[in-house]
Amino acid sequence: MFGLGPFEMAVIGVIAVVLFGGSLPEVARKAGAVYREFRGRLDDVQREFRSAEYEASKAINPYATSDGQEDGDDEETAEPVAPKFTPPS
Incomplete structure (x- = not known):
């Protein structure tokens, strides 16, 4: 943990x-409460950044889905077709 050994x-x-x-x-409880509050606020900030990133990506490409692929019936989204294997006779 933080590169500290048992002696440290x-x-x-x-x-x-x-x-x-x-x-x-009591000091440990207060430190824990401060840490929980810090993590909660940090999570809120991260959520805001993700939301802003999603909105910006939708503004740039309105047809994009959440995984980065575009919606639509493009040839690239169709399943690939491989030649059928026929064993030699």
Whole structure:
């Protein structure tokens, strides 16, 4: 995790206990709540960017689907036909 070994994690734990003592659970809860809020807002921003990207791609090519292919009856979208195999006699 973050390139830290077990010794480094133990040192960080000891420092946290020394600094925060008995209020360590409360500090951890607050840090978790801040992290959850940050992740939620980051997800909202990512969703907005995806929405803007989708709208921009629809403005450029209104016939595009979500997978990037164009709608329509083009030859490229038809199933490929291979020659039928006939075994030698």
